[in-house]
Amino acid sequence: xxxxxxxxxxxxxxxxxxxxxxxxxxxxxxxxxxxxxxxxxxxxxxxxxxxxxxxxxxxxxxxxxxxxxxxxxxxxxxxxxxxxxxxxxxxxxxxxxxxxxxxxxxxxxxxxxxxxxxxxxxxxxxxxxxxxxxxxxxxxxxxxxxxxxxxxxxxxxxxxxxxxxxxxxxxxxxxxxxxxxxxxxxxxxxxxxxxxxxxxxxxxxxxxxxxxxxxxxxxxxxxxxxxxxxxxxxxxxxxxxxxxxxxxxxxxxxxxxxxxxxxxxxxxxxxxxxxx
Amino acid sequence: xxxxxxxxxxxxxxxxxxxxxxxxxxxxxxxxxxxxxxxxxxxxxxxxxxxxxxxxxxxxxxxxxxxxxxxxxxxxxxxxxxxxxxxxxxxxxxxxxxxxxxxxxxxxxxxxxxxxxxxxxxxxxxxxxxxxxxxxxxxxxxxxxxxxxxxxxxxxxxxxxxxxxxxxxxxxxxxxxxxxxxxxxxxxxxxxxxxxxxxxxxxxxxxxxxxxxxxxxxxxxxxxxxxxxxxxxxxxxxxxxxxxxxxxxxxxxxxxxxxxxxxxxxxxxxxxxxxxxxxx
Numbered sequence: 001x002x003x004x005x006x007x008x009x010x011x012x013x014x015x016x017x018x019x020x021x022x023x024x025x026x027x028x029x030x031x032x033x034x035x036x037x038x039x040x041x042x043x044x045x046x047x048x049x050x051x052x053x054x055x056x057x058x059x060x061x062x063x064x065x066x067x068x069x070x071x072x073x074x075x076x077x078x079x080x081x082x083x084x085x086x087x088x089x090x091x092x093x094x095x096x097x098x099x100x101x102x103x104x105x106x107x108x109x110x111x112x113x114x115x116x117x118x119x120x121x122x123x124x125x126x127x128x129x130x131x132x133x134x135x136x137x138x139x140x141x142x143x144x145x146x147x148x149x150x151x152x153x154x155x156x157x158x159x160x161x162x163x164x165x166x167x168x169x170x171x172x173x174x175x176x177x178x179x180x181x182x183x184x185x186x187x188x189x190x191x192x193x194x195x196x197x198x199x200x201x202x203x204x205x206x207x208x209x210x211x212x213x214x215x216x217x218x219x220x221x222x223x224x225x226x227x228x229x230x231x232x233x234x235x236x237x238x239x240x241x242x243x244x245x246x247x248x249x250x251x252x253x254x255x256x257x258x259x260x261x262x263x264x265x266x267x268x269x270x271x272x273x274x275x276x
Numbered sequence: 277x278x279x280x281x282x283x284x285x286x287x288x289x290x291x292x293x294x295x296x297x298x299x300x301x302x303x304x305x306x307x308x309x310x311x312x313x314x315x316x317x318x319x320x321x322x323x324x325x326x327x328x329x330x331x332x333x334x335x336x337x338x339x340x341x342x343x344x345x346x347x348x349x350x351x352x353x354x355x356x357x358x359x360x361x362x363x364x365x366x367x368x369x370x371x372x373x374x375x376x377x378x379x380x381x382x383x384x385x386x387x388x389x390x391x392x393x394x395x396x397x398x399x400x401x402x403x404x405x406x407x408x409x410x411x412x413x414x415x416x417x418x419x420x421x422x423x424x425x426x427x428x429x430x431x432x433x434x435x436x437x438x439x440x441x442x443x444x445x446x447x448x449x450x451x452x453x454x455x456x457x458x459x460x461x462x463x464x465x466x467x468x469x470x471x472x473x474x475x476x477x478x479x480x481x482x483x484x485x486x487x488x489x490x491x492x493x494x495x496x497x498x499x500x501x502x503x504x505x506x507x508x509x510x511x512x513x514x515x516x517x518x519x520x521x522x523x524x525x526x527x528x529x530x531x532x533x534x535x536x537x538x539x540x541x542x543x544x545x546x547x548x549x550x551x552x553x554x555x556x
Contacts, residue, residue, distance in 0.1 A: 011363060011364065014358055014361060014363070014364060015364065015367065017354075017358050018358060018364065018367045018368065018370075018371045019367075021355055021358075021371050021374065021375070022370060022371050022374045024432070025374040025375060025377050025378055025436065026374055026377065028378075028386075028389050028393065028432070029377060029381075031389070031392070031393055031400055032385075032389055032392075035392055043398065044398055045398070046397045046398050047402075047403040047406065048398055048399070048400050048403055088281075089281045089282045089285055090282055092278040092279070092281065092282070093278060093279045093281070093282035093283070095278055096278035096279045097279070100278075108279065108283070109549075110545065110546075110549055111286075112286075113545050113548060113549055114541065114542060114545040115286070115290060116489070116545075117489040117541045117542075117544055117545045117548070118493075118538060118541050119492055119493040119495075119513075119514050119517075119534075119537055119538075119541065120493065120495070120514075121493075121495060121514045121517045121518055121521075121534060121537075122294070122297065122517075122534040122535075122537055122538050122541075123290070123293050123294070123297075124518070124521075125297055125300070125517070125521045125527060125530050125531050125534055126293035126294065126296040126297035126300060126531065127289075127293045128521075128522075129296065129300070129527065130292075130293060130296060145289050146289060148285060148286070148289055149286070149289055149290045152282060152285070152286055156282065185278070206380060209382070210382040210383060210384070210496075211496075212382075212383065212384040212495075212496040212499070212500070213495050213496060213499070213514075213518070216499075217518075217522060227382055227384040227385070227496075230384060230385065230388060230500075231384060231388075231499075231500055234388070234391070234500070239391075241392055241398070244388055244392070245388075245389075245392060248382075248385040248388050248389065251382050251384075251385055252381055252382055252385050255380050255381070255382060256376075256377060256380055256381075258380075259376050259377070259379070259380030260373060260376060263372070263373060263376045266376055266379060266380070266440070267437065267440045267441055267444060270379070270437060270486075271441065271482050271486060
């Protein structure tokens with residue numbers, strides 16, 4: 001690669017490889033969007049057609065006749081509420097983990113990490129029974145709470161990292177000035193930790209928005225989220241491909257926007273800070 | 277104090293249900309026969325541990341991992357090496373953004389998309405392989421093909437993740453060392469083996485542990501793609517527990533399965549901490 005004669009060829013090779021990577025990543029999205037613009041007749045042509053007259057009928061029908069709009073609304077309510085709650089509960093904990101030494105800190109850390117690993121089905125079984133006993137099935141608050149089990153660890157994780165990066169001198173100076181521990185947290189460290197708060201909020205939102213299993217088990221109609229709705233189109237023989245893909249597109253677009261905004265930190269979030 | 281609220285809320289929503297699951301697992305607990313809940317000691321566990329179906333599901337889960345992970349690492353390494361090369365900045369930025377897309381896609385949507393694209397009659401995949409002269413394949417209805425399809429989508433979704441972790445590893449190689457090595461030898465393989473590989477090891481360990489955990493959790497994509505079928509050919513462990521608990525309604529048995537899965541997970545977390553959080 002360092003030799004002059006080979007470099008042109010290697011550049012072309014690189015170009016081709018990069019284009020293949022791009023095509024591989026993007027093609028399924030292209031297919032999803034184009035299928036969502038096909039009428040049922042066009043969608044069921046065999047072999048599939050690539051050029052056709054686009055229509056927005058699938059979106060209109062899915063959103064207004066089938067109630068996808070309402071489920072999108074539910075998804076937003078659940079994702080936003082659980083994110084806010086995770087940040088409010090998680091930030092102080094992250095601050096403590098970054099700044100103080102206390103007994104059981106290691107165990108606490110271990111417990112938070114285990115939450116990242118636990119299969120949601122392990123929690124779904126007992127949670128379903130408990131929630132059913134309280135008559136809380138099919139309510140937003142139920143999903144908001146259960147989503148905390150994976151959002152809270154993310155917020156704690158990323159923000160602990162962020163707080164650690166703030167020099168301790170600042171705290172010490174403030175202590176000498178007579179500031180209380182809470183004021184140091186709220187007025188000095190918190191503003192500096194805002195990037196971490198933003199990134200972890202985006203993650204929390206994405207994970208909650210994408211979640212399907214808890215939504216399937218814990219909701220029926222009232223609090224049904226958009227992914228659960230998309231799945232319910234899959235019943236019967238004559239699958240409405242166009243409508244399913246229209247709903248999918250509507251679900252995926254907001255996530256992709258957020259993911260692209262946070263793209264630099266995406267890996268850090270998914271590995272829980274192990275890889276920066 | 278500061279940790280109180282987080283600990284209390286996680287204890288209530290995270291630990292209390294687990295204790296309840298442990299309780300259920302010692303009982304005969306069927307949702308259709310709630311009048312006959314009965315303490316049966318370790319019978320559920322004895323049944324699960326000797327149940328061929330349970331171990332088959334575990335086996336399938338690890339087969340998915342064993343087939344998908346090497347492909348993901350190999351492809352991911354190629355992608356990381358290409359992106360690590362200097363030049364072509366614009367195209368590389370685009371490719372990096374492209375890599376973000378699969379990872380963020382709603383898992384359930386990946387499965388739905390899989391159904392549409394791999395449909396035997398109307399699917400684009402059969403059309404594309406048709407151009408290469410291959411006859412249409414029945415992807416969803418055939419056990420072997422359905423399993424291959426699950427692996428394909430897992431590779432599609434998580435290769436970018438592996439690539440970006442490895443790319444992060446490559447950038448930690450000190451520039452001078454890499455330059456010096458490239459002057460010494462023309463073979464990129466030698467550079468990779470002796471210079472870059474040591475810097476990739478932490479990333480590879482993270483990938484191994486996280487992919488194992490995520491495959492044990494894998495539910496949404498497979499559920500929307502195949503529902504575990506045809507037969508039980510793609511029924512991974514999470515799908516099996518869901519079926520036993522919510523479609524066969526045997527909560528006691530499902531809880532025992534879940535507790536065993538939890539034990540496996542805790543061992544994994546221990547490993548993860550051992551490798552990455554020594555300082556805490």
